[in-house]
Amino acid sequence: MxxxxxxxxxxxxxxxxxxxxxxxxxxxxxxxxxxxxxxxxxxxxxxxxxxxxxxxxxxxxxxxxxxxxxxxxxxxxxxxxxxxxxxxxxxxxxxxxxxxxxxxxxxxxxxxxxxxxxxLGDAQRQRLVAAMGEVEQLLRAASVTIAPEAADSADARRCLDAYIGELADRFEGGFEGGSFGTADMTPPVGWLLLARLDGEAIACGALKRLDATTGEIKRVWVSPTARGMGVAGRLMDRLEALAGEIGCRRVLLDTNRTLTEAKAMYLKRGYSEIGRYNDNPYADHWFEKRL
Amino acid sequence: MxxxxxxxxxxxxxxxxxxxxxxxxxxxxxxxxxxxxxxxxxxxxxxxxxxxxxxxxxxxxxxxxxxxxxxxxxxxxxxxxxxxxxxxxxxxxxxxxxxxxxxxxxxxxxxxxxxxxxxLGDAQRQRLVAAMGEVEQLLRAASVTIAPEAADSADARRCLDAYIGELADRFEGGFEGGSFGTADMTPPVGWLLLARLDGEAIACGALKRLDATTGEIKRVWVSPTARGMGVAGRLMDRLEALAGEIGCRRVLLDTNRTLTEAKAMYLKRGYSEIGRYNDNPYADHWFEKRL
DNA sequence: TGCATTACCTGACTTTAGTCAGATATTTTT
DNA sequence: AAAAATATCTGACTAAAGTCAGGTAATGCA
Incomplete structure (x- = not known):
């Protein structure tokens, strides 16, 4: 800075x-x-x-x-x-x-x-209004906090259910996963991070340990009202940092072909596409990043 | 709006x-x-x-x-x-x-x-800082007030002297006008407008009546610290409005060839270049605008 | 010189904002 | 049915912020 x-x-x-x-x-x-x-x-x-x-x-x-x-x-x-x-x-x-x-x-x-x-004249007024909008949005983004959360809390449930609802909407054949179990988001197997804006839960993301040096990032979801604020990126930062802290040397993740923004983000963050590493029927692409 | x-x-x-x-x-x-x-x-x-x-x-x-x-x-x-x-x-x-x-x-x-x-990440931080700068500058611009001022007040003197000093610097042969008399900036012959930012005088501009339906805009100057805020444009707006109020149907003005920004502004504001209408030895271009 | 003015000070208020320890009434729990 | 917990209210404070009417000393002016 x-x-x-x-x-x-x-x-x-x-x-x-x-x-x-x-x-x-x-x-x-x-x-x-x-x-x-x-x-x-x-x-x-x-x-x-x-x-x-x-x-x-x-x-x-x-x-x-x-x-x-x-x-x-x-x-x-x-x-x-x-x-x-x-x-x-x-x-x-x-x-x-x-x-x-x-x-x-x-x-x-x-x-x-x-x-x-x-x-102000028209041109200046427009510039001011636009700049105010930008400041507003970014100040809001700056006050998003990210912290670990129990996977069975009410807020966590709400986020995860919203995520499932969205998958069902977007996947070509729908999504039949039901509700996620909390076991693999509970330490020491896994961790759930929740992002909040003014107390309201607006995004989540989970890390699951696959083996001693491998973690898997899952269920990264940002509420539609909070998109475009860079929350997904900050969640990924924290999840990768967390993976490092628990001894992982690489993280894996998979994604569906309909989630194109997600795929673009993974590539931008230094993930590279690898072969299938799991049997997730909804996955079309698999990625890896070395930490 | x-x-x-x-x-x-x-x-x-x-x-x-x-x-x-x-x-x-x-x-x-x-x-x-x-x-x-x-x-x-x-x-x-x-x-x-x-x-x-x-x-x-x-x-x-x-x-x-x-x-x-x-x-x-x-x-x-x-x-x-x-x-x-x-x-x-x-x-x-x-x-x-x-x-x-x-x-x-x-x-x-x-x-x-x-x-x-x-x-925030680097990119977002830079956007926020830039937007804050823009908001700051435009809020400042928005709090500039323009009002008539007696040509012999201390603030008016300061602005006019600064203007003369700048002419002396910029004109190729210097400027030997000395200090302006206050007569042709005093009603009903002429008017002086002063722009202030937080009480401090930052710009001036004068209107002089040439005949019943013709006014002349003179001595438009903006302090170097206040440039880029659109003050000159607002001063011109007010001077032209004033000209209209006193019955003018056109305004004239002249300028020196070294003041290129001024010339560009006059053209943009709808002034058109005309022939010499006065014997000002420092003028190289003459403009007219119909109101 | 003396009187008005000025620049600041003092005392005696008021209002606003806020804290905290019970009191009271109504649930909830046992 | 009694005990514990809640949700709000009341009384009794305090500190901060601000107002206003004189008061005092220095200065300016006739």
Whole structure:
């Protein structure tokens, strides 16, 4: 990483917090404490929620939230209602007045964005919008975390099932594998890595030990919403690193002929095509990489 | 302006305040109230300042600032000294300890930036840094304001003198015009527009009435530090609009052969070359645009 | 010289944001 | 049915941030 990259990021951070952060806050508070404004904004964007979820999302203390809600309830902005299933818990909903407040915030956000772009000509505006899109996408990509996960966790299940669903859609003859067993993704036989974006599981990939010096990479899948962010590449990096750590000197993998992007990626990453090494009926190509 | 542009700006604002604004603040406070941290940061970046300037820059109440300074002085972070010229006013300087604190913030900023980039691969990192640079430059461009200015104000003088200095450098035979008189940039004969970025004058341009339906655009200059931001184009827009407002149906302008970028811009903006319309000894090309 | 102005300081507030230890009511578990 | 666990609320705090009305000393001006 170059020092001028760091400097660029710092300049960016400084300018952007100054121009957008600071201004945006006061702009959007509308004479109301920021805490209250944040709450209304959150409720307006997400509809009804139970308090626990709200507390979690905004990172608020339970006592503090309770008081904020009481105050906003008093202002007629929102309503609290007991949940039917659980008499202890409550749901919050914006009232009509609350929805109006929210849409005022919404309009202000629009105005703020519009004023930001207004001084620029068409060409500059387009460049700015495009660059913002790029920064946004890459900042998102940068906050993806990858970590080992138990293969039987709910998130792991969700990813693996989505993967199977996609195989069934894409393979010419469908896919009849059912659900994967967790055994060969559980140490010390195998490992499952899960990628998360803001807590949500968006990708997975597994490594299985074939023998003392050989690993096999399997079930690399990225959620359609997270594609184009380089997550697959980072997963492969981590899986290969993991293979190295457990003593592998080479990794193998197979793929179906319909998964052309996957094949291209393997070649780009230094895998070379080899002969059939397993009896996977869905595999058409087999690859190897020396570590 | 397209509605999807606005949406992109809003998504960008949201993500960036979340990822950079919020995190950055707590990251940089170092267990110190944010107000104090901001003060140290400001002093570290700008060196010694008098209180009035500091108050203005940070937007603080005089009483509040006074207390903040007292507290930091007590911690040995800064010193207040009476000004020699004015016994009422004071200057603030960081002590050695203060400078150390500042450089700790500096290191933290670096770390923060580094951590942001760390998860990305080379290609993605380069794209992100490039896009950040683009956003930064264009946000800066977007905050340039253009307004009429008295031709004899200090800022106007500075711009016009810089313009003359540049002409003297670039014209093959030098430039012997001395300083411009303010008469033909003063209404109702003429007008001077000044462009500012964060309060600093960075560009100027003048319009002079030649007759009832003819205006002349003169002295369009952009500070070298502000070039490439499209300021010249925006100045021309405003000058032409102004010409329209005062009843002009065409605008004229002349230029020297060494100012090739200017000539290219005039052609691109719809000016067409005409014969000599004045006796300016430094002019080699004459242009006209119908409004 | 004396009066208005200025630059900053002090004291006495308020609001916002947040923490924490129980209290209360309602499930869930045993 | 009693005990344990939950979900939220209440009361009693604290720190930070900010406001405002004078107060004091130095300066500028008539």
């Amino acid at each position: 170059q020092s001028q990259d760091i400097q660029q990021v710092r300049r960016f951070n400084r300018l952007v917090t100054q121009r957008i952060g600071a201004l945006g806050d006061s702009y959007l508070a509308r004479g109301r404490p920021l805490g209250e404004a944040r709450l209304i904004f959150e409720l307006g964007s997400s509809g009804a929620t139970d308090l626990a979820a709200l507390r979690q999302r905004l990172g608020l203390d339970s006592g503090y939230l309770s008081r904020l809600l009481r105050s906003l309830e008093g202002q007629g902005v929102l309503e609290l209602r007991k949940k039917a299933e659980d008499g202890r818990a409550r749901d919050v909903v914006l009232t009509e007045k609350g929805r109006e407040e929210f849409s005022a915030y919404d309009t202000l956000s629009d105005t703020f964005a519009r004023d930001l772009l207004a001084p | 397209q509605s999807q542009d606005i949406q992109q700006v809003r998504r960008f604002n949201r993500l960036v305040t979340q990822r950079i604004g919020a995190l950055g603040d707590s990251y940089l406070a170092r267990g110190r109230p944010l107000g104090e941290a901001r003060l140290i940061f400001e002093l570290g970046s700008s060196g010694a300042t008098d209180l009035a300037a500091l108050r203005q820059r940070l937007g603080l109440d005089s009483g509040y600032l006074s207390r903040l300074l007292r507290s930091l002085e007590g911690q040995g972070v800064l010193e207040l000294r009476k000004k020699a010229e004015d016994g009422r006013a004071r200057d603030v300087v960081l002590t050695e300890k203060g400078r150390e604190e500042f450089s700790a913030y500096d290191t933290l900023s670096d770390t923060f930036a580094r951590d942001l980039l760390a998860p």
